[in-house]
Amino acid sequence: MLQQMEGDSAGDGETELLDESHYVAVSPRPEPAMSNISENEFSCHCCYDILVNPTTLTCGHNFCRHCLALWWESSHKNECPECREKWEGFPKINILMRDATDKLFSEVVQRRRMEIQANPKISRSLLAFQRHGDNLGRARTTHNRGAGFFFSGVLTALTCVAVVVLVFHWGSGVMEQHDLLISKPVSHWTSEDVVYWLENLGPWTEPYRGAFQQENVNGRLLLMLGDEELMKKPYxxxxxxxxxxVLAELDRVKALGVKPPQNLWEYKAANAGKSLFLLYALKRSPRLTIFYLYLFDYSETFLPFLHTCCPPFTHTEEPVESSFLKTQLEPSWQQWVEFLVKYCVLPYQLIAEFAWDWLAIHYWTSRFIIVNAMLLSVLEGCFLWRLWTTARLRTLPQQMWNHLWKMLSQGFAFALMWPFVPQFVCNCLFYWALYFSPIINIDLVVQQLMHPETQAQ
Structure with a gap:
């Protein structure tokens, strides 16, 4: 009896286990309740629309990228628009949520993205917001440089000291003969000064220097020479x-009263303030500076500059003395067309071509100027590309007017302050802009090319 009861209970247990296993086996798998998902779960708390490029803050709230950028630009606060908790670092796009919204609400997200791209205000806000993030990243990188940043600062300080020492050495040294001639009146020239003046005209004057030296021609006698005297004996x-x-250069000497400058260093020695002004003005605004030379320094500076950058179209090589005479002539219409095209499109190329022509005289200085002109052309191209990609070309006239007003005010301030600035300080500024400006512009070009706003959005 007991065995039968135990057998019945065991059978009932097996039956229950079978029933339970059958129940577990046949129970349906739960399916995700897709019908319960609504737009509220994927809505921005600023615009109350479907999230576009959702950005999650450290507090957990999600916002559209452009909504967060507009909020940051208007408030200038790194805090959540909803709970006012400050975020840490720079907010990034939530890739998982972005993929979910693109898949669930593809039509709405596509429509909103087209509206965002067509709105220039939103584009400017996004660029400013991204620029803020890039600056934070660069500041964090600079802060973490450690010893490298320290040695970079030491190198900069040593460079400044080197510039000061070189300027002091050059400024306190004995003046060379060409430095004396550009400041010495022609009536006080000696026979050696006259021979040196002929030597600077070019190698073609070598057959005539001996006659001038034998006749002991000084400055006073040189001023009385004319075409007939030069053609006859003993010259x-x-x-x-x-x-x-010779007569053309002699006329320039008579007009100036001293030897006219014929290279960069002579021009700097004769026109210290003007050379410093032109150096910085050509770097900041080449078009305005060249126009200034056309209006106020046409024959002495603008004509040689134009003939050097845009030489006349000739099929045969002309002698040096003939090319020297042509720099005093009026340019042809072909030269004017070439000059105006370069002036409007690539003004820094004109400066590079002018420096290239002086490569034999100023070897390293010309190369520094050429490299700096190329870098400034790249920076100008990046600026125009940024205006084009952000749909801000219509603001170009206003920016040009602001630039014109800024340059005029700075030029007026320079003219007022120039008499009170020590010559040593001016020399430091001159050599710094000439030799160290390309190094600074290399860093600016790298930043512009790596910056997101220089690329198409």
Whole structure:
């Protein structure tokens, strides 16, 4: 009896286990309740629309990227628009939520993205917000540089000291002969000064220097020489082109009263303030500076500059003395067309071509100027590309007007302060802008090319 009861109970247990296993086996798997998902779970707490490029803050709230950028630009606060808790670092896009919204609400998200791209105000806010994040990243990187940043600062300080020492050495040294001639009146020239003046005109004057030296021609006698005297003995300059070149340069000497500058260092020694002004003005605003030379320094500076950058179209190479005479002539219409195209499109190329022509005289200085002109052209191109990609070309006239007003005010301030600035300080500024400006511009070009706003959005 007991065995039968135990067998019945065991059978009932097996039956219950079978029933339970059958129940577990046949129970349906729960399916995700997709019908319960609504737009509220994927809505921005600023615009109350479907999230576009959702950005999650440290507090957990989600916002559209452009909504957060607009909020940051208007409030200038790194805090959540809803709970006012400050976020840490720079907010990033929640990739998982972005993929979910793109899949669930593809039509709405696509429509909203088109509206955002067509709105220039939102584009500017996004660029400013991203620029803020990039600056935070660069500041964090600079803060973490450690010893490298320290040694970079030491190198900069040593560079400044080197500039000061070099300027002091050059400024306190004995003046060379060409430095004396550009400040010495022609009536006080000695026979050695006259021979040196002829030597600077070019190698074509070598056959005539001996006659001038034998006749002991000084400055007073040089001023009385004319075409007939140069053609006859003892000078015997029978070549008409050579005589015209000597007389043309002699007319310049008579007009100035001293030897006219013929290279960068002579021009700086004769026009210290003007050279410093032109150096900084050509870097900041080449078009305005060249226009200034056209209006106020046409024959002495603008004409040689134009003939050097846009030489006349000739099929044969001309002698040096003939090319010297052509720099004093009016340019042809072909030269004007070439000059105006370069002036409007690539003004820094004009400066590079002018420096290239002086490569044999100023070897390293010309190379620094050429490299700096190329870097400034890249920076100007990045600026125009940024205006184009952000749909801000219509603001270009206003920016040009602001730039014009800024340059005029700075030029007026420079003219007022120049008499009170020590010459040593001016020399430091001159050599710094000439030799160290390219190094600074290299860093600016790298930043512009790596910056998001220089790329198409």
């Amino acid at each position: 015997n300059i029978e070549n008409s082109v050579h005589r015209r070149a």
